[in-house]
Amino acid sequence: MIKESKAMLLTGNHAVSYGAMLARPNVLPIYPITPQTPIAEKLTELQLNGELEAETITPESEHSAMAACITASLTGVRVFTATASQGLFLMHEMLHYASGARAPIVMANVNRTIGSPWGFWPDQTDSLAQRDTGWIQYYSESAQESLDTVLQAYRTAEQVLLPAMVIHEAFYVSHSLEVVDVPSRTLVDSYLPPFDPELYLDPSINRSWGNVVNQEMFWRHRKALGEAMDQALDVAAKADTEWKELTGRGYELLEAYRCEDAEVLIVTMGSMCGTAREAVDMMRDQGTAAGLLKVRLFRPFPVDMLQNLLKGVPRVMVMDRNFSPGLGGILHQEVKAAVCGMEKAPAVHGFLTGVGGLNVSPALIASLVKRTKLKQADINSIWVGEEDGE
Amino acid sequence: MENDKHYDICEENIFSSGHQACPGCGQALAFRYVLNTLGPDTIAVVPPSCAAIISGPQPYSSMRIPVYQTTLESSAASASGIKRALKSKGKDHIQAIAIAGDGGTYDIGFQALSSAAERGEDIIYFCMDNEGYMNTGTQKSSSTPHYAYTTSTPGGKTTMKKNLVEIMAAHQIPYVATATVGYLDDLVNKIKKAKEIKGTRLINILTPCLDGWGLTDSSAVGISRLAVTSGIFPLYEVENGTRYTLNYGADGTPVSEYLKVQRRYRHLQEEQINEIQAEVDLQYSILKRKIACFA
Ligand SMILES: Cc1ncc(C[n+]2csc(CCOP(=O)(O)OP(=O)(O)O)c2C)c(N)n1
Ligand code: SF4
Ligand SMILES: [Mg+2]
Numbered sequence: 107m108i109k110e111s112k113a114m115l116l117t118g119n120h121a122v123s124y125g126a127m128l129a130r131p132n133v134l135p136i137y138p139i140t141p142q143t144p145i146a147e148k149l150t151e152l153q154l155n156g157e158l159e160a161e162t163i164t165p166e167s168e169h170s171a172m173a174a175c176i177t178a179s180l181t182g183v184r185v186f187t188a189t190a191s192q193g194l195f196l197m198h199e200m201l202h203y204a205s206g207a208r209a210p211i212v213m214a215n216v217n218r219t220i221g222s223p224w225g226f227w228p229d230q231t232d233s234l235a236q237r238d239t240g241w242i243q244y245y246s247e248s249a250q251e252s253l254d255t256v257l258q259a260y261r262t263a264e265q266v267l268l269p270a271m272v273i274h275e276a277f278y279v280s281h282s283l284e285v286v287d288v289p290s291r292t293l294v295d296s297y298l299p300p301f302d303p304e305l306y307l308d309p310s311i312n313r314s315w316g317n318v319v320n321q322e323m324f325w326r327h328r329k330a331l332g333e334a335m336d337q338a339l340d341v342a343a344k345a346d347t348e349w350k351e352l353t354g355r356g357y358e359l360l361e362a363y364r365c366e367d368a369e370v371l372i373v374t375m376g377s378m379c380g381t382a383r384e385a386v387d388m389m390r391d392q393g394t395a396a397g398l399l400k401v402r403l404f405r406p407f408p409v410d411m412l413q414n415l416l417k418g419v420p421r422v423m424v425m426d427r428n429f430s431p432g433l434g435g436i437l438h439q440e441v442k443a444a445v446c447g448m449e450k451a452p453a454v455h456g457f458l459t460g461v462g463g464l465n466v467s468p469a470l471i472a473s474l475v476k477r478t479k480l481k482q483a484d485i486n487s488i489w490v491g492e493e494d495g496e
Numbered sequence: 497m498e499n500d501k502h503y504d505i506c507e508e509n510i511f512s513s514g515h516q517a518c519p520g521c522g523q524a525l526a527f528r529y530v531l532n533t534l535g536p537d538t539i540a541v542v543p544p545s546c547a548a549i550i551s552g553p554q555p556y557s558s559m560r561i562p563v564y565q566t567t568l569e570s571s572a573a574s575a576s577g578i579k580r581a582l583k584s585k586g587k588d589h590i591q592a593i594a595i596a597g598d599g600g601t602y603d604i605g606f607q608a609l610s611s612a613a614e615r616g617e618d619i620i621y622f623c624m625d626n627e628g629y630m631n632t633g634t635q636k637s638s639s640t641p642h643y644a645y646t647t648s649t650p651g652g653k654t655t656m657k658k659n660l661v662e663i664m665a666a667h668q669i670p671y672v673a674t675a676t677v678g679y680l681d682d683l684v685n686k687i688k689k690a691k692e693i694k695g696t697r698l699i700n701i702l703t704p705c706l707d708g709w710g711l712t713d714s715s716a717v718g719i720s721r722l723a724v725t726s727g728i729f730p731l732y733e734v735e736n737g738t739r740y741t742l743n744y745g746a747d748g749t750p751v752s753e754y755l756k757v758q759r760r761y762r763h764l765q766e767e768q769i770n771e772i773q774a775e776v777d778l779q780y781s782i783l784k785r786k787i788a789c790f791a
Pocket of ligand 2: 516517518520521522523524546626630631704705706707708
């Protein structure tokens with residue numbers, strides 16, 4: 107383990123900026139949006155100070171930012187960008203274009219409610235609505251994890267040639283200060299080699315991208331994209347293990363916290379994991395065998411790993427800080443699909459907690475665990491307000 | 497005008513025969529001179545348009561340079577990304593260009609283009625202006641001229657053609673020019689000139705579309721000459737937003753000569769033709785005043 111780092115007091119967003127700086131991107135096309143803006147501002151500041159050598163592009167929209175990310179990446183250089191909610195939605199067409207072009211862009215997304223009406227609150231619907239775009243998706247619960255994940259994301263993305271999103275929530279993570287270990291350049295350089303793709307846009311290589319293809323070629327292309335996603339599971343796991351060897355910090359793809367002999371296993375993502383951990387400790391102290399299963403990698407969804415961790419678990423309780431109208435909680439649906447066909451599959455309960463950025467307290471979580479123990483699982487996700495725990 | 501301008505067309509053979517443009521298409525001719533004049537140190541961005549069809553379906557390519565096909569509204573942003581990446585790698589000598597249609601330029605791609613120009617991105621943008629969405633079967637764009645028939649303006653377009661060149665000149669970029677396939681010497685000279693300049697450069701090339709305009713197979717070049725001599729599409733350039741130069745302009749040919757050979761204007765009454773003539777005369781006199789003012 108190389109102990110080379112500097113402790114700094116950073117917000118989640120600034121931690122992302124330091125992570126991006128350490129990855130040495132060549133091109134940075136970024137468009138500002140609350141609550142992502144501090145990521146962009148810190149990067150331009152680091153560039154001005156000479157700590158980051160990169161071409162910054164200040165386009166008129168997120169759509170153009172992503173368009174420039176894709177071509178810069180295809181020209182063979184490392185790129186970084188960041189966005190949130192409306193910006194991510196404006197990029198939607200280009201998100202598909204990026205994965206189709208197999209451009210290993212790394213982008214931070216700060217989860218924010220989507221209009222209308224306007225809001226600035228933590229809600230994961232923005233990034234979850236991009237789940238079919240062919241991007242690897244990591245959900246982070248702390249500033250440190252966000253910094254570390256940016257670097258892990260580059261390792262994974264560049265090995266499988268798929269773009270990756272590092273996601274944390276507005277304010278709870280993006281603007282909260284925390285002591286963060288910022289690793290040294292030497293350490294990061296030893297972990298993340300320069301981006302050196304075999305093919306890129308260059309007259310000396312003379313290859314093109316994007317021409318019209320026939321059905322069979324399209325089919326093959328989609329299949330290859332799927333195989334790269336499958337491969338990303340092992341690559342991401344290895345990227346995490348190696349990061350842990352270097353820094354002592356690893357997060358797993360799915361983290362099992364006090365899951366032994368759990369009567370109820372809480373499954374969630376992002377900032378609610380921190381609260382759930384506290385609730386689990388509290389319940390364990392009071393004799394309730396609750397545990398937490400944190401989903402850190404949402405795409406590709408680690409189905410095999412999840413099934414293994416859920417073996418013998420009687421009840422699962424999914425908490426979703428997102429909402430798909432007409433369906434319910436998105437993670438709830440994904441977990442139900444993942445356990446389908448399992449021998450002695452757990453009952454899967456789903457709660458829409460913290461939608462729109464509502465606070466979710468450890469007490470509320472404890473009351474939902476209690477309810478999960480007593481009641482049959484509903485097919486649908488159940489709405490939970492702030493008062494419902496009392 | 498200066499008809500004695502010397503030019504040589506170097507045929508670098510970057511553009512190949514066997515592409516899928518309609519035989520006689522004005523745009524294919526423009527492609528040939530654009531690419532062969534620029535040479536091999538070029539990377540092209542092409543959005544959906546007839547230009548994308550001419551580029552070729554996988555695994556074929558009509559161009560012996562790397563081509564990236566982007567989305568309809570992203571040409572200028574995509575070319576910017578390529579150029580910045582090249583710059584960061586020390587390969588600044590390679591040109592990043594966009595070859596887009598008028599729809600992809602005047603309409604849906606305009607926001608990205610305006611921003612790239614404002615940022616001074618070091619790209620050359622070629623607009624293949626055939627005055628409509630031809631790839632989707634001839635719908636109007638904001639480049640479609642007054643009274644022209646398209647499938648989305650079956651009674652004739654009720655508004656004027658947007659003046660892209662003036663808008664781009666207002667961005668004060670180093671080089672904006674009009675060109676057309678009836679004057680290949682002028683086209684080539686403008687490409688050569690643009691190639692030597694740094695910053696955002698745009699050449700709007702009038703490329704007659706046989707099907708969309710209702711032309712015979714062999715008339716693209718002739719009609720493009722009439723567009724110039726009637727004063728409808730004067731060939732000029734604007735440097736740094738202020739220096740106007742007229743290269744080829746009106747010679748007194750009435751606009752009716754230009755209109756009457758195109759199916760898209762078949763429905764016009766004399767009154768409407770007179771109206772178009774008056775509009776063209778006005779615009780032409782404004783252009784001449786600008787040229788005189790900045791001379
Ligand atoms: C976002 C989006 N909307 C619509 C289309 C469909 N489309 C493809 S080409 C085209 C027209 C392009 O017109 P223009 O740029 O003038 O090129 P031309 O076909 O005339 O060469 C349209 C509308 C698309 N590809 N993408
Ligand atoms: S439709 Fe018009 S612009 Fe397109 S290839 Fe045919 S002639 Fe050329
Ligand atoms: Mg067109």
